Amino acid sequence: MISARGLRKSFGDFEAVKGIDVDVRKGEAFGFLGPNGAGKSSTMRMIASVSPVTSGELRILGMDPATEGPAIRSRLGVCPQEDTLDNELNVFDNLYVYGRYFGIDKATVRERADELLEFVQLTDKRKAKVDDLSGGMKRRLTIARSLVNRPDLLLLDEPTTGLDPQARHVLWDQLFRLKQAGVTLVITTHYMDEAEQLCDRLVVMDKGVIAAEGSPRELIEEHSTREVAELRFGIVEEGNVHEQIAGKVEDLGRLEILPDRILVYSADGEEVIAKVHERGLEPIAVLVRRSTLEDVFLKLTGRTLVD
Amino acid sequence: MAAIDRVDPPRGLSIAEGTLRQLDYWWAVVKRTWRGGVVSSFVAPLFYVVGMGVLLGGFVAGDPSRLEGATSYLDFVVPGLVAAHAMQIAVGETTYPVMGGIKWHRSYHAQLATPLGVRDVVNAHLAFVAFRVASACAVFLLVLAPFGVFASWWGPVLAWFVLLVLGMAFATVVFGISARMRSEEGFGLIFRLGVIPLTLFSGSFFPIANLGPVLEVVAWFTPLWHGVDLTRMLCLDTVDLPLALVHLAVLAALAGFGWLWAIRGLDGRMRS
Numbered sequence: 341m342i343s344a345r346g347l348r349k350s351f352g353d354f355e356a357v358k359g360i361d362v363d364v365r366k367g368e369a370f371g372f373l374g375p376n377g378a379g380k381s382s383t384m385r386m387i388a389s390v391s392p393v394t395s396g397e398l399r400i401l402g403m404d405p406a407t408e409g410p411a412i413r414s415r416l417g418v419c420p421q422e423d424t425l426d427n428e429l430n431v432f433d434n435l436y437v438y439g440r441y442f443g444i445d446k447a448t449v450r451e452r453a454d455e456l457l458e459f460v461q462l463t464d465k466r467k468a469k470v471d472d473l474s475g476g477m478k479r480r481l482t483i484a485r486s487l488v489n490r491p492d493l494l495l496l497d498e499p500t501t502g503l504d505p506q507a508r509h510v511l512w513d514q515l516f517r518l519k520q521a522g523v524t525l526v527i528t529t530h531y532m533d534e535a536e537q538l539c540d541r542l543v544v545m546d547k548g549v550i551a552a553e554g555s556p557r558e559l560i561e562e563h564s565t566r567e568v569a570e571l572r573f574g575i576v577e578e579g580n581v582h583e584q585i586a587g588k589v590e591d592l593g594r595l596e597i598l599p600d601r602i603l604v605y606s607a608d609g610e611e612v613i614a615k616v617h618e619r620g621l622e623p624i625a626v627l628v629r630r631s632t633l634e635d636v637f638l639k640l641t642g643r644t645l646v647d
Numbered sequence: 648m649a650a651i652d653r654v655d656p657p658r659g660l661s662i663a664e665g666t667l668r669q670l671d672y673w674w675a676v677v678k679r680t681w682r683g684g685v686v687s688s689f690v691a692p693l694f695y696v697v698g699m700g701v702l703l704g705g706f707v708a709g710d711p712s713r714l715e716g717a718t719s720y721l722d723f724v725v726p727g728l729v730a731a732h733a734m735q736i737a738v739g740e741t742t743y744p745v746m747g748g749i750k751w752h753r754s755y756h757a758q759l760a761t762p763l764g765v766r767d768v769v770n771a772h773l774a775f776v777a778f779r780v781a782s783a784c785a786v787f788l789l790v791l792a793p794f795g796v797f798a799s800w801w802g803p804v805l806a807w808f809v810l811l812v813l814g815m816a817f818a819t820v821v822f823g824i825s826a827r828m829r830s831e832e833g834f835g836l837i838f839r840l841g842v843i844p845l846t847l848f849s850g851s852f853f854p855i856a857n858l859g860p861v862l863e864v865v866a867w868f869t870p871l872w873h874g875v876d877l878t879r880m881l882c883l884d885t886v887d888l889p890l891a892l893v894h895l896a897v898l899a900a901l902a903g904f905g906w907l908w909a910i911r912g913l914d915g916r917m918r919s
Contacts, residue, residue, distance in 0.1 A: 410659045413761055425757075428679055433675060437675060438757065440671045442761055
């Protein structure tokens with residue numbers, strides 16, 4: 341569905357995407373993960389055929405966005421990061437007007453708008469003004485709108501950013517149903533749980549390049565361990581107690597020393613805890629958990645804040 | 648999902664198809680704005696004509712030799728007022744609304760995610776502006792017809808077409824400026840240093856000969872003067888054909904240049 345080779349995007353002297361290779365297959369849910377400024381949105385805009393490719397090769401549905409943009413866009417659904425709904429129109433008219441942009445005849449687009457409102461559970465808001473909807477409802481309406489042309493490929497840029505947990509879960513459920521129905525999804529997100537829930541395969545982007553690629557499980561296996569033991573030793577007045585303790589546990593696995601805790605990456609977290617106690621160390625709190633994509637993400641892209 | 652509906656031609660839609668697909672959107676815009684538009688379209692010309700034409704005009708001696716052939720100040724000022732009105736509507740509809748499409752309500756972003764191209768989006772917006780200018784000027788001319796200010800019935804009909812071209816000359820050029828502007832602060836300059844001086848000094852309220860030899864030449868180069876003078880010739884039935892053709896050519900050329908300038912401007916802004 342998507343094939344990119346050496347794909348680059350520059351804005352003046354700034355290179356946002358520095359030569360990436362990506363393949364998205366039919367029917368899969370593919371994720372772009374990365375911190376702010378990693379180049380995810382620039383990549384998505386090129387895939388959406390609204391932003392010209394600076395260099396490299398990009399094929400969407402077998403077509404070249406430079407010469408076949410309208411044909412590509414007629415088969416894409418786009419759910420942008422910032423809502424582009426028309427606040428002055430009611431919910432139904434937002435779908436209707438958008439469907440007409442695709443040249444779908446009036447009767448079909450009316451029928452389809454009602455089906456989609458049902459799908460995103462907004463039928464009872466059919467006549468409501470968009471301004472009166474909650475953030476979650478607006479996002480569901482945007483998703484409904486992106487489906488009005490029955491796209492082969494649905495692009496979702498940060499689909500659940502800013503939503504409350506209930507709204508996120510409703511949205512995930514709907515995206516999962518779309519995937520079941522055979523729609524190819526391409527998602528950007530910086531929520532790791534979202535990526536784990538939705539994506540079959542993903543790439544982690546950082547500073548314009550791909551830092552890792554695989555399924556969530558593969559990435560965890562490759563870049564982290566099965567479990568993580570988190571050890572907390574309270575806060576002392578002088579010096580960092582964790583730095584001092586680290587020397588005594590460094591053979592137990594890969595360590596990450598944070599101001600408030602030590603993370604020990606290991607296949608068996610319980611064994612780590614037992615050994616810590618054997619060595620006479622008394623953490624005030626311990627936690628053993630499975631490695632998550634977040635561990636992979638932080639390992640690959642670092643803990644430094646990106647604004 | 649079922650099979651896709653249609654695949655649009657790779658290079659894009661025809662001008663007609665690209666514009667027509669946005670008809671429902673712009674019709675929705677018309678439906679939510681027409682009330683304010685109708686009131687101002689009816690009331691504004693009446694205010695102008697009573698204030699400027701009748702009351703102020705009562706102090707102006709109607710010497711046809713000094714009023715470009717008009718027999719009263721009212722007859723003289725009406726074509727100038729309607730031409731300035733056409734310009735003001737065109738500028739009003741291509742400043743804040745264009746920036747809104749880019750920055751605030753972001754309707755252009757939504758439209759450009761579909762098979763529509765930048766050219767289609769510009770065309771549909773300009774078609775809406777043409778509709779606004781055409782309907783407002785038609786109302787203006789119809790409201791004033793009973794005042795006996797037109798020398799013939801066909802004069803104002805032809806003038807109506809000229810007003811449309813004048814409106815589009817301004818709409819396209821200002822669209823191009825708005826598409827390139829990062830902040831709405833620049834609109835203040837467009838109104839204060841563009842629209843107001845043009846309205847006051849392009850022959851709407853007094854013959855440009857009164858400006859003195861230097862400023863008169865400056866006025867020749869203002870697009871509004873070409874529109875005012877041509878509208879006036881048609882309304883007063885004082886057409887000087889070669890000059891009329893020059894006026895029309897200037898306005899049409901400006902509209903043509905503006906159209907390309909607007910498309911390039913929005914393309915640079917939206918497809919970066």
